[in-house]
Amino acid sequence: MGDTNQPYLVERNPGYFEYQLPISVKMVVEVQGKIPLLKNEREEWELPGGKLELGxxxxxxxxxxVQEELTLEPQLLKGVTIIDSWVYEIFPHRxxxxxxxxxxxxxxxxxxxSHEHKGLGLFEYEEVPGLTMPEAYKKTIAAWRVMRR
Known part of the structure; x- marks a missing residue:
């Protein structure tokens, strides 16, 4: 059921649709002063992360x-802190x-x-503004840099 043009609208009762919004978590990982970024299928750089699984x-x-996409040991990630949050429009209906x-x-x-992405790059903070990537990622990387000081 539901409108096939609106994949995150689920019909609960005839004519009533509930907006469904998946949650994704991303991490700015600082590795010896550089930020690893991954190239996706849209040819954009992005932060490692993904959608929550049940439980x-x-x-x-x-x-x-981070362990799956960068092969870094999670127990060696120090100072894990929430930076910010936002709603990202991947496509008009997604x-x-x-x-x-x-x-x-x-x-x-x-x-x-890993096999999940097309490329991996390690970037200096100063390089990030010139990269092809969503502005929200650039903003969160800049915010992390300020938080680290």
Whole structure:
């Protein structure tokens, strides 16, 4: 049931639709002063992270996603803190509620690309404004930099 043109509208009663908004968590991971970013299928850079799975907390999800997408040990992420949140429009009829976290990676392992993305880059904070990526990600990376001082 529901309007197939509106994937996040679920028909509860005839003619009544409830807006469904998935939750995604992302993390700014500082690795020796640089930020690892992943290239997605839209050729944009993005932060590691993903959608909550049933039974997970937001923090456990983002730690799991960093391990899966960057192969970094979650126990070596220090100072895990919420930075901000926003609703991101992926496409006109597809939105997601994003909560961003920040942490410093204290290990020696370098991030590695997983099968989930097309590319991996390590960027200086000064490089981020010039990258092809959603403005909300740029804003959250800048906010993390200020919080780290």
């Amino acid at each position: 997970e907390t937001a923090e456990s999800t983002v730690l799991r996603e 939105h997601v509620f994003v909560v961003s976290y920040g942490a410093e990676y204290t290990g020696t392992r370098q991030p590695k690309l």
